[in-house]
Amino acid sequence: MSNHEQHETSHRPVQRKEMSRRQFLSYTLGGTTAFMMGGAVLPMVRFAVDPLLKKKGEGTFVKVVEENKITNEPQEFKFKIHQVDGWYESEPELVAWISKNQQGEIFALSPVCKHLGCTIAWNTKGKNEYDCPCHDARYSKDGKNITVANTPLDEYDVMIDQGFIYLGAIKPNTRV
Numbered sequence: 459m460s461n462h463e464q465h466e467t468s469h470r471p472v473q474r475k476e477m478s479r480r481q482f483l484s485y486t487l488g489g490t491t492a493f494m495m496g497g498a499v500l501p502m503v504r505f506a507v508d509p510l511l512k513k514k515g516e517g518t519f520v521k522v523v524e525e526n527k528i529t530n531e532p533q534e535f536k537f538k539i540h541q542v543d544g545w546y547e548s549e550p551e552l553v554a555w556i557s558k559n560q561q562g563e564i565f566a567l568s569p570v571c572k573h574l575g576c577t578i579a580w581n582t583k584g585k586n587e588y589d590c591p592c593h594d595a596r597y598s599k600d601g602k603n604i605t606v607a608n609t610p611l612d613e614y615d616v617m618i619d620q621g622f623i624y625l626g627a628i629k630p631n632t633r634v
Contacts, residue, residue: 526621528564530559531580532556532599533556537625539552554568568614572607573595574593576591578597579591602633614628
């Protein structure tokens with residue numbers, strides 16, 4: 459190869475490979491399809507994830523009963539709470555067994571048996587105990603498990619304000 463030929467080849471513009479019409483069409487259609495699918499899928503993802511991203515509110519207390527109506531004998535009180543599950547709002551009715559201990563402190567127990575989730579009742583067999591009708595689980599006045607269930611009854615957070623008892627979230631029993 460002569461110097462003249464080398465000089466010509468070194469100064470020639472680089473040849474680019476042209477895009478064919480078929481490639482252009484497939485890239486355009488693929489990009490448009492991906493854009494449209496993203497537009498359809500993203501709202502569905504947000505719909506599913508949005509409730510998980512919302513901040514949880516502080517635990518709220520619900521006014522249940524006047525303080526002077528509470529005795530040493532457990533009494534059943536019903537109350538409603540406002541509940542939001544994702545986009546579904548409801549006001550379920552809950553139950554609490556409220557009484558005083560020997561020191562006069564007020565406490566509230568959940569009526570849900572820790573064995574299989576049945577609803578317990580106070581003193582149905584005359585033994586001054588909570589009794590579960592499903593499998594004969596028994597609990598003391600403080601919610602301590604006596605038979606069948608292997609954990610005590612849960613209790614509610616209790617707040618007393620201006621002569622009224624307010625109940626909050628359910629927590630594990632701290633009394634036993």
